[in-house]
Amino acid sequence: MSLIGSDRIRAVVGLGATGLSCVRFLASKGIEFYVVDSRENPPGLEEAKKLCSEERIFTGDLEVLETLGVTELFVSPGIALRTPVLARLAERGVAMRGDIDLFCDYVDAPFVAITGSNAKSTVTTLVALLLQACGKNAKAGGNLGLPALDLLAPNTDFYVLELSSFQLETTHALQADLACLLNVSEDHMDRYKDLYEYQRAKQKVYRGCKAAVCNKQDILTAPLLAEGVPVRAFTTKSPDLKEYGMLKDGDGAWLCRGVERLYHTSQIALKGSHNHANVLAALAMIELLGVDVMSEPIAKVLSEFGGLPHRCETVRTHNGVTYINDSKGTNVGATLAALQGLGSSATKNIVLIAGGEGKGADFRALAKPVKDFVRTTYLFGKDAERIAEVLPADAEVKHFDTLDQIVASIGQDGKEGDIVLFSPACASLDMYKNYEVRGEHFARLVNAL
Numbered sequence: 001m002s003l004i005g006s007d008r009i010r011a012v013v014g015l016g017a018t019g020l021s022c023v024r025f026l027a028s029k030g031i032e033f034y035v036v037d038s039r040e041n042p043p044g045l046e047e048a049k050k051l052c053s054e055e056r057i058f059t060g061d062l063e064v065l066e067t068l069g070v071t072e073l074f075v076s077p078g079i080a081l082r083t084p085v086l087a088r089l090a091e092r093g094v095a096m097r098g099d100i101d102l103f104c105d106y107v108d109a110p111f112v113a114i115t116g117s118n119a120k121s122t123v124t125t126l127v128a129l130l131l132q133a134c135g136k137n138a139k140a141g142g143n144l145g146l147p148a149l150d151l152l153a154p155n156t157d158f159y160v161l162e163l164s165s166f167q168l169e170t171t172h173a174l175q176a177d178l179a180c181l182l183n184v185s186e187d188h189m190d191r192y193k194d195l196y197e198y199q200r201a202k203q204k205v206y207r208g209c210k211a212a213v214c215n216k217q218d219i220l221t222a223p224l225l226a227e228g229v230p231v232r233a234f235t236t237k238s239p240d241l242k243e244y245g246m247l248k249d250g251d252g253a254w255l256c257r258g259v260e261r262l263y264h265t266s267q268i269a270l271k272g273s274h275n276h277a278n279v280l281a282a283l284a285m286i287e288l289l290g291v292d293v294m295s296e297p298i299a300k301v302l303s304e305f306g307g308l309p310h311r312c313e314t315v316r317t318h319n320g321v322t323y324i325n326d327s328k329g330t331n332v333g334a335t336l337a338a339l340q341g342l343g344s345s346a347t348k349n350i351v352l353i354a355g356g357e358g359k360g361a362d363f364r365a366l367a368k369p370v371k372d373f374v375r376t377t378y379l380f381g382k383d384a385e386r387i388a389e390v391l392p393a394d395a396e397v398k399h400f401d402t403l404d405q406i407v408a409s410i411g412q413d414g415k416e417g418d419i420v421l422f423s424p425a426c427a428s429l430d431m432y433k434n435y436e437v438r439g440e441h442f443a444r445l446v447n448a449l
Helices: 016-028 045-051 063-067 084-091 099-106 120-133 165-169 195-206 273-288 296-304 332-342 364-373 384-390 403-413 435-447
Strands: 010-013 034-037 057-059 072-075 095-097 111-115 138-142 158-162 178-181 212-215 231-234 244-249 252-257 260-264 313-318 321-325 350-354 374-379 396-399 419-422
Touching: 010 016, 016 034, 016 045, 016 072, 016 099, 045 057, 063 084, 072 084, 072 099, 084 095, 099 165, 111 120, 111 195, 120 138, 120 158, 120 273, 120 296, 165 195, 178 195, 178 273, 212 273, 231 244, 231 273, 244 273, 252 273, 273 296, 273 332, 313 435, 321 435, 332 350, 332 364, 332 419, 350 364, 350 403, 364 374, 364 384, 374 384, 374 403, 384 396, 403 435, 419 435
Parallel strands: 010 034, 010 072, 034 057, 072 095, 111 158, 111 178, 138 158, 178 212, 212 231, 321 419, 350 374, 350 419, 374 396
Antiparallel strands: 244 252, 252 260, 313 321
């Protein structure tokens, strides 16, 4: 469906990476539009001025939207649809769309849509790498790397898109060739009324899809689809027929399809049960795309892909202590997955570093894995006290003002065999620009020990 030649009056609301991708794309199609941002000097303003006449650019206030006669808005993911001016316009019938909706208007190759509270970047990257290894021209992006609109190009075999709940809010006709919801746990509770409103946004990934993959161990990922739509489930437990899961025998643990053993965990570069779940999800997806999951190119990728930066990334082992950077653990679910994936109740050797901006999250779910796997918890940042309040009464908890102080203390007190897990369960914005800067700071401190 082309937008060219229609009589709609459009505006891109919010600049930044996604807003700019909409500006570039609409301009490339010769479509007129306004640009509106609440900030006086938003990022990308100078580039926007090269693509859109300055008299059509308005900054400093979103209220101007009510004076422009708009009929269709492309709203950047960071702007909530319940923002008063947007809510008023929506009530009057103004279409609230996003970059992914626009992508769907023009895409002419199969695409995979992947979402989840955690691990979506890892799985998106892995699926694209597996397809590329089989000779497919597969491009990954969306909420990860390049915006979806910037990926559009001739001769593409597959697009593999990571989608956030914010993007899915403004996506109305996704109709992905393959959709996957990896997991759902509390995140962005400062934007959503409750977990179920957040889940409803995530579930939009399945809307109109031709095939689906879900997490058998997370009922919130179960799709409601028309009869006949192929669905594959993954689990870290024993799988049923056609499911992907884990089996153990005298030789260790295996990734399986039904009773068929596919790969021994020793053949997989990604470590921890949470990462094995990610590999199983990726294998289920490529099978639905017609790829042989047991081919040599697939095995090679699985043996080499060790994950993305700041996601359970091993920084170094120093004096027998292994330091793991999971700064991308910006919500409780991510930290739970890391603790459960790396923890052992027999050794209880995890030293957890957590804290930051909690985004309204409920931290009570951390209590049990801390009790089971963690010897000492180090807390810092805005919501450190909120985390401390829900931990077991007998948990050893230490408070510090800065990450520098924490790493220095662990460097002195760490014991051989410890796993120091930096998985904050919080956003970084109380002390850092983003989780990447936070993770890089942690890595520098560890490497300086």
